[in-house]
Amino acid sequence: MIPSRPATDAWSAPLRWLHWLVAGLVLLLLGLGIAMVHAPMAVGTRFELYQLHKSLGLTLLVLMPVRLALRLHGASPAPHGPAWRRRTARIVQALFYLLLVALPLSGWVSASASSLRVPIRWFDLFPVPALAAPDRAMESTAARVHLAAALFLAALVVLHVAAALRHHVIDRDDTLRRMWKGRA
Amino acid sequence: MPLRPSSSLLRGFLPALALAATLGASASAAGDRLRIDPARTAIRFEVPSSLWGTTRGQFTRFDGRLVLDFRQPQRSSVAFDVEAASVTTGSKSVDDYIRSEVLFDVARFPSMRFVSRSVEKIDERSAWVTGELTLRGRTHPSRFLVAVERRKDGRALLSFVVRGQVKRTDFGMDAGVPVVSDEVTITVTTETAEP
Numbered sequence: 249m250i251p252s253r254p255a256t257d258a259w260s261a262p263l264r265w266l267h268w269l270v271a272g273l274v275l276l277l278l279g280l281g282i283a284m285v286h287a288p289m290a291v292g293t294r295f296e297l298y299q300l301h302k303s304l305g306l307t308l309l310v311l312m313p314v315r316l317a318l319r320l321h322g323a324s325p326a327p328h329g330p331a332w333r334r335r336t337a338r339i340v341q342a343l344f345y346l347l348l349v350a351l352p353l354s355g356w357v358s359a360s361a362s363s364l365r366v367p368i369r370w371f372d373l374f375p376v377p378a379l380a381a382p383d384r385a386m387e388s389t390a391a392r393v394h395l396a397a398a399l400f401l402a403a404l405v406v407l408h409v410a411a412a413l414r415h416h417v418i419d420r421d422d423t424l425r426r427m428w429k430g431r432a
Numbered sequence: 433m434p435l436r437p438s439s440s441l442l443r444g445f446l447p448a449l450a451l452a453a454t455l456g457a458s459a460s461a462a463g464d465r466l467r468i469d470p471a472r473t474a475i476r477f478e479v480p481s482s483l484w485g486t487t488r489g490q491f492t493r494f495d496g497r498l499v500l501d502f503r504q505p506q507r508s509s510v511a512f513d514v515e516a517a518s519v520t521t522g523s524k525s526v527d528d529y530i531r532s533e534v535l536f537d538v539a540r541f542p543s544m545r546f547v548s549r550s551v552e553k554i555d556e557r558s559a560w561v562t563g564e565l566t567l568r569g570r571t572h573p574s575r576f577l578v579a580v581e582r583r584k585d586g587r588a589l590l591s592f593v594v595r596g597q598v599k600r601t602d603f604g605m606d607a608g609v610p611v612v613s614d615e616v617t618i619t620v621t622t623e624t625a626e627p
Contacts, residue, residue: 291484292523299525365534365607 256323257422258430263322266315267427270348273308277301277351278402295366302359303371309352316345328421333411340408347401354397358390464627468496468512473622475514479600481612487526493518500590500627505553510561512620514544534607541568549573557581561594567603574598576618582626591623 259267284297327337359368360378368376380386415423475491493515501507517538519530531538548563558579565574576596583589598616601609 290523291487292521292526294484295523295529296525363606363608363611366529367532367534 257325258426259325260318260322261430263315263318263324264427264430266311266318270308270311270315273304273311274348274401274405277304277308278398278405280304281398298366299369299372302355302368302376305352305355306368306370306376308348309356312345312348312352319345325426328415328419328423337411340404340411343404344401344408347397347404351394351397351401354390354394358387358394361387361390363387464500466498466500466624466627468494468498468622469624470494472624473620475512476619476621477616478619479613479616481608483611487521487612489519489521489527489530491515491518492520496622498624500624505551505559508548508551508559510546510548510563512546514546516542516544516567535605537568546574565598565603567598567600568605570603572602576620583623588626589623590626592621594618594620594622 280297280301284294284301289297327334329337356368356376357379359366360380361383363382363384365378365382368378370376412424412427415421416425470493473494473496475494476488477490478486478488480486491514494512496510496512499507499509516536517531519536520527521530530536533539536544545566546563548561550562552560552562554560554577558577560575561578562573562575564571566572574596576594579593579595581591581593583591596618598618599614600606600616601614606614
C-alpha cells in the first residue's frame, strides 16, 4: 500500500501529467485490445494494431516506474472522506500501480513466447528484445493473466471514475480539481 | 490440394504439341532457351492459418530461364531466381514480418532459387518438374506440377501453370507453426510465344 504524505494538499505537476497520460494510454490500450482481438478487419490492419498495442504497452511499462518513484519520493495529498473511503482509495491506487506494471509485462511475455515470433519494434523505431523463447504453455498462461488483469483494470477504472465524480458532484471537494489543475 | 491438370488445359495442349512437333526440326538440339517475361509472369503463394484464414502474396522481382524441348521433354529445364525482399501481400507490416529474421531473413539470404533437375512428362499437357529449391541458404528437393495450355490470342502462345507445395520447416522457417500452416502452396503462371 502506498503511504500518504499529508504534507501537501496538491499533486505535483509531473504526477498530474503522468496521471492523465497514463489514463489516456490505458483507455487507448483497452480499446485497441478489444478491437484487435474481436473486430473483423484485414490481416494487415490487425497485425498493425497488435504492433501499436505493443508499442503503447511498452511506453506504459516505462512510465510506471517513473510515476511510482515520483509518488514515493514526493509529498502526496491525502484522500478526502471517511476512513473507510480513504483506505479504499489507497487500495485502489496500489492496485492500479500493480496492474499497470503486470499488464504490459504479461503482454510482453505473451508476445515473446508466441510461436509467431513477430519481432517487437517500439513504434517501428528500434527493436525490443523478446523476454522468452517460443513456448505455447507460457504464451497461453501469460495471455490468460493479461486478459484477467485487463478485465480487472477495466472494472477498477469504472470504480475510480465513479469515485472521482462522486467527490466532485456529491461531496463537492477538490479531489478531481486538484488532479486536473494542481492546487484547488 | 490435388495436383491435377484441369480439363481445359488437357484440351489445349494437344494442338500445341502437334505444332511443336512440326516446328521441332528448326529447334536446336538443346531446346529453345527463353527468358521468362516478368510482365506475363506471376509467382504467388498461399499459406493458411487456423486463426485468420489464408494469407496470399506474390513476388514481384525475379529472373527466370526456360528451356523447352517438346521432342525430348526430359531435356527441358527451368531456373528461377527470386528476390526474397520483393515479397508483397498488400500490407507493409505483414511484408516486413515475412522479410524479418524469423521468416525469410532477407538481410542474410536475399535470394531464393529454383533449379530443375528433371522434367518428367505425365501426358500431352502436363509434366512433373523436380528440382532443388534454395531458401534461407538451405537447399531441398521439391516437385512442381506443370500444366501447359496452347492459346491463340492473335499469335500462338504457350501458357504454363506451375503448382507445388513446400514445407517451410524444411528451410528453417518454423515461425507460427502450427497456427500458420507449415505447407505453403506456390503457383507460378507464365506464358511465352510458341517456339
